[in-house]
Amino acid sequence: MKRLFAVTLGILTAIGGFVDIGDLVTNALVGARFGMRLAWVVVVGVIGICLYAEMSGRVVAVSGRPVFDLIRERLGRRTGLFALIASFLVTLLTLIAEIGGVALAFELASGVNYLLWMPLAAFAVWLVIWRVKFSHLEQVFGLLGLLLIVFAVALWKLGPDWGDLVQQATSPGPIGHETWATYAYYGIALFGAAMTPYEVFFFSSGGVEEKWDRRDLVTERSNVFIGFPLGGLLSLAIAGCAAVLYLPIGVQVETLGQVTLPAAVAFGKLGLAIVLLGVFAATFGAALETSLSCGYTIAQYFGWQWGKFVRPRQASRFHVVMIICLILSILVLMTAVDPVKVTEYSVVFAAMALPLTYLPILIIANDPDYMGEQKNGRVLNFFALVYLGLLLLASIAAIPLMIVTRAGR
Amino acid sequence: MRRRLAAFGVTASLVLSLILGLAGCGDPDQQMLSEGARSAREAVSGVRTAQLAAQSLLGGRIWAQPATVMVTDAEDALGQVATTFDARQPETDESRQTYDLYSEALANAADGVTDLRIAVRSGDLETVRQLVAQLDKTAEQLEQLGERAQ
Numbered sequence: 068m069k070r071l072f073a074v075t076l077g078i079l080t081a082i083g084g085f086v087d088i089g090d091l092v093t094n095a096l097v098g099a100r101f102g103m104r105l106a107w108v109v110v111v112g113v114i115g116i117c118l119y120a121e122m123s124g125r126v127v128a129v130s131g132r133p134v135f136d137l138i139r140e141r142l143g144r145r146t147g148l149f150a151l152i153a154s155f156l157v158t159l160l161t162l163i164a165e166i167g168g169v170a171l172a173f174e175l176a177s178g179v180n181y182l183l184w185m186p187l188a189a190f191a192v193w194l195v196i197w198r199v200k201f202s203h204l205e206q207v208f209g210l211l212g213l214l215l216i217v218f219a220v221a222l223w224k225l226g227p228d229w230g231d232l233v234q235q236a237t238s239p240g241p242i243g244h245e246t247w248a249t250y251a252y253y254g255i256a257l258f259g260a261a262m263t264p265y266e267v268f269f270f271s272s273g274g275v276e277e278k279w280d281r282r283d284l285v286t287e288r289s290n291v292f293i294g295f296p297l298g299g300l301l302s303l304a305i306a307g308c309a310a311v312l313y314l315p316i317g318v319q320v321e322t323l324g325q326v327t328l329p330a331a332v333a334f335g336k337l338g339l340a341i342v343l344l345g346v347f348a349a350t351f352g353a354a355l356e357t358s359l360s361c362g363y364t365i366a367q368y369f370g371w372q373w374g375k376f377v378r379p380r381q382a383s384r385f386h387v388v389m390i391i392c393l394i395l396s397i398l399v400l401m402t403a404v405d406p407v408k409v410t411e412y413s414v415v416f417a418a419m420a421l422p423l424t425y426l427p428i429l430i431i432a433n434d435p436d437y438m439g440e441q442k443n444g445r446v447l448n449f450f451a452l453v454y455l456g457l458l459l460l461a462s463i464a465a466i467p468l469m470i471v472t473r474a475g476r
Numbered sequence: 477m478r479r480r481l482a483a484f485g486v487t488a489s490l491v492l493s494l495i496l497g498l499a500g501c502g503d504p505d506q507q508m509l510s511e512g513a514r515s516a517r518e519a520v521s522g523v524r525t526a527q528l529a530a531q532s533l534l535g536g537r538i539w540a541q542p543a544t545v546m547v548t549d550a551e552d553a554l555g556q557v558a559t560t561f562d563a564r565q566p567e568t569d570e571s572r573q574t575y576d577l578y579s580e581a582l583a584n585a586a587d588g589v590t591d592l593r594i595a596v597r598s599g600d601l602e603t604v605r606q607l608v609a610q611l612d613k614t615a616e617q618l619e620q621l622g623e624r625a626q
Contacts, residue, residue, distance in 0.1 A: 319518065321549075324545055343542075
């Protein structure tokens, strides 16, 4: 019974924790501009993150060591450094976007400018990381993130023409004044949002924090194969709401307020309150995860003591890295850069860094010295290689498309 | 070796001239129309968002703070669209006419949303109701202007 509870809790946490500011903004933006015509990218992205998150979780459960630790050991310092730089910078950019997201949620609720909320948000992130147990912070914000299910209920309440939504989803391609270039650009952005690198680092390092072993493979797989796809459905619901409310009247989503408005239109003040709480939980939870991931990647690469399973004094450099990242986030956001724009860029840059993140994981998951009998099978490797090809394609096309479309304009 | 270098120089110059030619020598009237139409479509987004937020406020679906934030964001976005378009330089009489037409429509839209923001912030719901109706016409006009070019 206790085991079943743990598995269920893990799944619920994975659903609630799947959506972050990148998913919120990108799905709403894409839904408003293309309807459900890019829904297939979410499906492809969710399958991809499931494949690679399962691999990294399995690596942890079998070897007892996190992915970046093994990347450095298996691929050497220089190759590991490439993966570290790419993944770290993207994770830092995502952290900046998440802190901005938390501040924007408070701005919407209070009317007070987000720039005033932002240092408080960053301080709260540090405080929670410093004081709260790992399992608690993961569960509380993951479960609160489940409030975003309000998007799915709002979609139903808005009374869409379901046949039309299905027809959109099964007719990929640009519409109206959109071009194939913008369609491809936002496809890559959605792909990057679904497969954000920090998700696997947090997932694998979290496995070490929670002392996973081979017996935890069931929990790990149920989190990934049930929790993530259900989280992906939330992403589709966000896109669906925007497609129903905004596409017919030509609204382009550029602010967090626009992302949340469909819930208010469907359920009034209660809907708005729930969605704001859900957005806060999703962005704050992701800010915790990205802060920790910044610390994890650097500390694991350099072989420092890391993690919340030891006292902060014993992992001082790990905590210093997180504090520096949070200060950097405040400084960047203090320039009054639009957090939504930062989010849009972060998901595209994430797409560019994806091969450097996922190739090492694939190599390690195939190494019998680390994995023994639990190394990848042929079928899994086939799909993993197909995905690696897709990741490479997205990575190469991201910058040219960004230039050609003037960042999706 | 010199021949190769010379050939490379000629090819590079040709390619560069072609790129510069394509970038700078488009039909200025058409360029102005395209840019105006694109700006009008972006402006529709701001106007409709402000309208939707204000309607939600009137219907008691959101409280004043988020409505103010949403309308202010829409105002900022519209201001940016109008400023960017106004910075363009018309090169012919026809493009000047196009410029004036779109510039005026964008300015009207921006002014309408500014009035709406003032009314929302001061809690003047009667004015909000009137402005929402006015913005409907503004949005329709912008939609028509937005359809004049790709």
